[in-house]
Structure formats: C-alpha cells, structure tokens
Amino acid sequence: MNYVAPVNEQRFVLETVTGMGALGVESDLVDAVVAGAGQFAAGYFAPLNRIGDVVGAKWAAGRVVTPPGFREAYQAYVEGGWGSLDGPEEAGGQALPFALATVVLEDLGSANMAFALCPMLTVGAIEAIQTHGSDEQKRAYLPKLVSGEWTGTMNLTEPQAGSDVGALRTSATPASDGSWLINGSKIYITFGDHDLTENIVHLVLARTPDAPRGTKGISLFLVPKFRPDTDGNFTIANDVRCVSIEHKLGINASPTCTMAFGDGGDCRGWLIGPEMGGMRAMFTMMNNARLNVGLQGVQIGERATQAAIAYARDRVQGKPIIEHPDVRRMLMRMKALTQGARALIYAAAGDVDRAKAGDENARRRVEILTPLAKSWGTDVGCEVASLGIQVHGGMGFVEETGAAQHYRDIRIAPIYEGTNGIQAADLVGRKLALDGGSAIAELLVDIRADGANVPTLLALADAVERVVGWMQAHDSDDRLAGSAALLKMMAVATAASLLARQHDVAVARFAVGEGDPAFLNAKIATARFFFDHIVAEAISHESSACCGAAGLYALTDEELAA
Structure with a gap:
C-alpha cells in the first residue's frame, strides 16, 4: 500500500x-x-x-x-x-x-x-x-x-558497555599535533558506514590516560571517516572501518555496524568540549535522539494504521471486515494511540523550541516529557503494528502485505537510545524530584485544565497524583518496581489532555461549519475513543504502580529458572 x-x-x-x-x-x-x-x-x-x-x-x-x-x-x-x-x-x-x-x-x-x-x-x-x-x-x-552532504553517528556502545556506559574501554591518547589517537571498538552503530555520502562524522566516547573509572572519566571525540589534510581538505582516510554489520529482526536497510578504531595505530580524533566532559555532551545527543525515537512509534503507527484500514475495507468475509465490531475496535485503537503519541511528541518538540529561546518552564517540561515520549511512543508503535498484523489476519503473517515488516522494524525502538525500563527509572529516580516535585505538579495542573470536561482523565490525574505521593514515601526498589506503570499512566494522561484540547477545538469549529467536517468529526470520535478506552485502562495501573518490589523477588534466581 x-x-x-x-x-x-x-x-x-x-x-x-x-x-x-x-x-x-x-x-x-x-x-x-x-x-x-x-x-x-x-x-x-x-x-x-x-x-x-x-x-x-x-x-x-x-x-x-x-x-x-x-x-x-x-x-x-x-x-x-x-x-x-x-x-x-x-x-x-x-x-x-x-x-x-x-x-x-x-x-x-x-x-x-x-x-x-x-x-x-x-x-x-x-x-x-x-x-x-x-x-x-x-x-x-x-x-x-x-x-546532509555528510552524515553523523553516535559511537557509545561496546560489547561490555551497553547501558553501563562507564564500563567502556575505548582509549584516547594525546598526539603531538593536538589530535588524539583513538583505539577500540564500538558495536550497534547505526549507519556507521554507508555509500550515501563522501564522509561520515563519528562522535566517539573514549577514556583518556589516567581518567577515573566510570562515567566521570569519559570524553567525547570527533572522528571523521576522512580527516583533514594540511590545507583543511578532508582527503586523508582515517584509521576507522566497519568490520561487520548485524543480521537483524528488522530495519534491514539500516546498517548496524561494528566499528574498529585505530587497528593500524593511526585513528585521529579531536576532543569535543572539555576532557572528561563526555557524559554531558552525550546527553545532548541522547535527549534529542530519544524524542526522535519516540517519534518512530508514530511513524510506524501511522503507516500500519493506513495499511490496516485499506485492507479492512477491501477484505470481504460475509461483508467487508471493517464492518465487524472487533475489527473496528482494533482500527479505532490504532488510530487513537497513534494520534495520542503524535500529540505528546509534537508538544515536546514545541517545548524544545521554547526552551532554546530561554523559556525555563518549557525546559522543565521537556525534562518530564522526554522519557514519556520515548517509552510510551515506542510501546504505542509496537502495539499498533501488532494490531495491524491482527487486522490482516493470516495475510498479516505473510511478508507480501508489509504488515509484518512494520512490526519487525519498530521492535528495536523500545530497546535503543536507553531502554524503556531506563526511561521509567529516570522518571521515578530523577524527574519526580525535579525542582522539588513542582515540575510534575505543574504538569498535573495543565492536564486537569485541558481535561476539565473529561471525567476519566480527571480520575487518571488523581490516580497519578496518588502514585507519585506513594513513590515519594518509598525506597528506590519500590519506586523502580512500579516505574513502568507510572510512566504509562503519566504518558496516557498527558496525551489525553492534548487530545482533549484538540477535541474542544474540533467541536467548536464543527459547530460553526469551519474546516473540513469529515476531518473534524473523525478527530472528535477518535479523541472520545481514547478517553473511553485508553484512559480508562491506564487508571487500572495504579495498583500495579504501588505494589512495591517484594513480589518481584519472591523467588530466588534458581526458583525463577525452574
């Protein structure tokens, strides 16, 4: 399609x-x-x-x-x-x-x-x-x-250093000309090599001599595939190469590379920012990327929804299957989830712009929305792609329809750029306490204002507030045990508040005949489906969020494996 x-x-x-x-x-x-x-x-x-x-x-x-x-x-x-x-x-x-x-x-x-x-x-x-x-x-x-004449990469991960970035071993030794000799290897480097451009600019995390162990000793280096000659022209092949690419579940056109730096002893890099300032620079890249990864859930959600609706209109089982209630339920859920995730990520993107212009409130809001957007956005993409396969029935399990590719492609998104579990841990570990808790409180005020006429959303906002209070009174393990549930509750509440805003505008315009009536009617119906189904489900996560960690460790490692 x-x-x-x-x-x-x-x-x-x-x-x-x-x-x-x-x-x-x-x-x-x-x-x-x-x-x-x-x-x-x-x-x-x-x-x-x-x-x-x-x-x-x-x-x-x-x-x-x-x-x-x-x-x-x-x-x-x-x-x-x-x-x-x-x-x-x-x-x-x-x-x-x-x-x-x-x-x-x-x-x-x-x-x-x-x-x-x-x-x-x-x-x-x-x-x-x-x-x-x-x-x-x-x-x-x-x-x-x-x-776009050149492309850029992020080189963070090593075989022994995934989420634990501080365990990396790639080294950087100062050279006499102001550059650094880079030596080591990185894995899972997206588009680490390709034939689309004449140069590729690698940003590489490495450890300098005598740097302390852990994340405090990490620096960031600029390592081009072709480095400059004495005239400043990028003509010298740097000692960096792709030694293999991964064979993956999906995103097959995207080369996921294992990169070797300095095998020949002459890979040159240049320090970005201060020595041992790599983590700060890394998070500049990561925070941007996390919003864009959350956006991938919207990307696949939109494509999978379009394909499923087209198939359901054409596929006849007694009557077109789009007329069957369960198929209609799945299609409405796909549409509502995708629109909710889009609203959340577009709102965060707007706050990024306002934060760059000096708006401190917007900066705090981006801090809160980033883990929600990355985690819930990618979970939405996976759920919508899975529903798309279900709508296609047996044909969804066959590659020719393309429905399976959507699921295979999006399945990586909850994993990379900080797993969704890490996003939830960030939420309960750092963001709940941001500015003494006022950042979360301000978000709930806005959610209630936008959702003043949506009873389920007001109930969800109350549930989120109770969970936040419970977590503030409990230790780290208990907070982490309920972190995924709280993140989903907060993401759904935020998305619902943004859909409520759209709903009210659509109702007002529809009433006076302003705009495309078919689009406005679809927006109204989709938002109401989100309130009645997605929001109502999210309320039920309160008990899970407040269960604590004891149940997770009720079995020993051996009993868990039995």
Whole structure:
C-alpha cells in the first residue's frame, strides 16, 4: 500500500498542541513545509521501503553498500534542503523550529523507517557539535552536516558497555599535533558506514590516560571517516572501518555496524568540549535522539494504521471486515494511540523550541516529557503494528502485505537510545524530584485544565497524583518496581489532555461549519475513543504502580529458572 502523509492531522496538531503560531513561523510557510515533506517522503522514500527490507544493506571488504535507489533518494533529500530545516543559519541552515523538522522526520520514517535513521542520527551530531564544539569544529563540520552532504553517528556502545556506559574501554591518547589517537571498538552503530555520502562524522566516547573509572572519566571525540589534510581538505582516510554489520529482526536497510578504531595505530580524533566532559555532551545527543525515537512509534503507527484500514475495507468475509465490531475496535485503537503519541511528541518538540529561546518552564517540561515520549511512543508503535498484523489476519503473517515488516522494524525502538525500563527509572529516580516535585505538579495542573470536561482523565490525574505521593514515601526498589506503570499512566494522561484540547477545538469549529467536517468529526470520535478506552485502562495501573518490589523477588534466581 502507498503511504499518504496525514497532512491535515499534522497541521491541526501543530496549531492546537505545538503552538506553532507562537514560534514565529508564518502559516503559509508551515503549510508549504508540511505538504512538501509529505510529497517528498511518499515519492522518494516510500517506494524503497520494501526493497530496503528484502535486499538490505550489504557489507563486503570493509564497506557497506545500501540497497538500490537509496543513493539517488538521499541525494534528492540533500538537494531539497530537508535536512537543513532547523539547522543554524551560520552553518547554512534555515533556523526553522525543531517542531517543524519533527513533522518532516515523521513523514520520512513513516515512508521508510530504516532509511530515516540516517538523517535522524545526523541531527544528534549537529546538536552536540553546535553545543559543545569549538568554533573551528563548527566551521569545519556543521555546514556539511546541516546540508546532509555528510552524515553523523553516535559511537557509545561496546560489547561490555551497553547501558553501563562507564564500563567502556575505548582509549584516547594525546598526539603531538593536538589530535588524539583513538583505539577500540564500538558495536550497534547505526549507519556507521554507508555509500550515501563522501564522509561520515563519528562522535566517539573514549577514556583518556589516567581518567577515573566510570562515567566521570569519559570524553567525547570527533572522528571523521576522512580527516583533514594540511590545507583543511578532508582527503586523508582515517584509521576507522566497519568490520561487520548485524543480521537483524528488522530495519534491514539500516546498517548496524561494528566499528574498529585505530587497528593500524593511526585513528585521529579531536576532543569535543572539555576532557572528561563526555557524559554531558552525550546527553545532548541522547535527549534529542530519544524524542526522535519516540517519534518512530508514530511513524510506524501511522503507516500500519493506513495499511490496516485499506485492507479492512477491501477484505470481504460475509461483508467487508471493517464492518465487524472487533475489527473496528482494533482500527479505532490504532488510530487513537497513534494520534495520542503524535500529540505528546509534537508538544515536546514545541517545548524544545521554547526552551532554546530561554523559556525555563518549557525546559522543565521537556525534562518530564522526554522519557514519556520515548517509552510510551515506542510501546504505542509496537502495539499498533501488532494490531495491524491482527487486522490482516493470516495475510498479516505473510511478508507480501508489509504488515509484518512494520512490526519487525519498530521492535528495536523500545530497546535503543536507553531502554524503556531506563526511561521509567529516570522518571521515578530523577524527574519526580525535579525542582522539588513542582515540575510534575505543574504538569498535573495543565492536564486537569485541558481535561476539565473529561471525567476519566480527571480520575487518571488523581490516580497519578496518588502514585507519585506513594513513590515519594518509598525506597528506590519500590519506586523502580512500579516505574513502568507510572510512566504509562503519566504518558496516557498527558496525551489525553492534548487530545482533549484538540477535541474542544474540533467541536467548536464543527459547530460553526469551519474546516473540513469529515476531518473534524473523525478527530472528535477518535479523541472520545481514547478517553473511553485508553484512559480508562491506564487508571487500572495504579495498583500495579504501588505494589512495591517484594513480589518481584519472591523467588530466588534458581526458583525463577525452574
């Protein structure tokens, strides 16, 4: 099935949830970007989704080759300026809001999630260099990264150092010319090598001589595939190579690389920020990436929902299966979850823009919304993709329909960029106490204001407040045991409040005949389904959130394995 960007939905959410008008962008420009991004994604990225899955990225003789058509589509992406939307003007970017770039990335990922991972990782590299790099580094690297002529990666994980980043062993030794000699290996590096661009800029975590153990001793280095010569031209092959790529459940067109640095003793890197300041710089990349990973749930949710509705309309079992109540239940759930996740992530993106402009309240809100968006957004993507297979019935289990690919592709998203369990731990470990608890309290005030006319949402807000109070009175293990349940409750409550805002606008416009009545009616019905079903379910998680840790350890390790 062909992908069609949900332009009306995206534009409506930008207006009612993101507050695009307050970000200083003319309405006509917003409309042009939203429409153009959808057309580009449908025309260039979507046709390659199937071939990317079947053919996949290939590794041979130390280099990666992308599937047929990918190089041409990526060149069109660069020429269209799609990667430069929210880039800094001094580096050739258009300095448009991150929220608008979020819409573009949604379309690219819905069209082809595996392919969209390439520009998504570049965004994190740009943010890290812009925030922590030297003026010289910004001049040398940002223009090419912002334009998309070069791509960027994050090199964090090692075989013994996954979530425990402090266990990494990659080393950096100072050289006489101001560079550092990098030695070590990294695994699971997305687009660590490819044939789309002439250079790849790796951001690599490493440990300098005499640095303390753990995360305090970590530094961040800029390690290009081709490094500059004495004239500043990037012509010297650096001692960095891809030694293999993974064979995965999904996202087959995205090469997941094992990278070797310094096998020949001459891999050069340059320090970004201060020595042993790597964790701070890393989180600049990670926080950006976590919102974009949450967005992947929306990407796949949208594509899977479109495919399931199209199939249900055509498939006849006595009558078109879209008329059967259980199929209709699944389709409405897919639609409601996807719209709820989109609202949550677009709201967070708007707060990122306001925080960059100096709004302290927005900065605090992003701190709260990031773990919700990453974790619940990706869980939504998995659930919606699974429902999509169910709607297709037996044909959903057959690769030709594409329904299985959606599930295979999205299943990684709850794992990378900090597992969803880590997001929940961050919520109860750090975010509940943010600003003495006032950040959470302010969120609940806003949820109740938006949901004043939604009884289930008010009940959920009360339940969240009770759980937060319970957790503040209990120890770390008890909080962690209920963390996933609380995160889901908070994410659903926040999404519901944003849908309530959209619902009220849609009702008002429908009443006076303003706007597309079919779209407004669908928005009203979908929001009400979310309130009646998704919100009602979330209330039931209160007891689980407050059970404590004792039940998790009622069995010994041996008994658990018996």
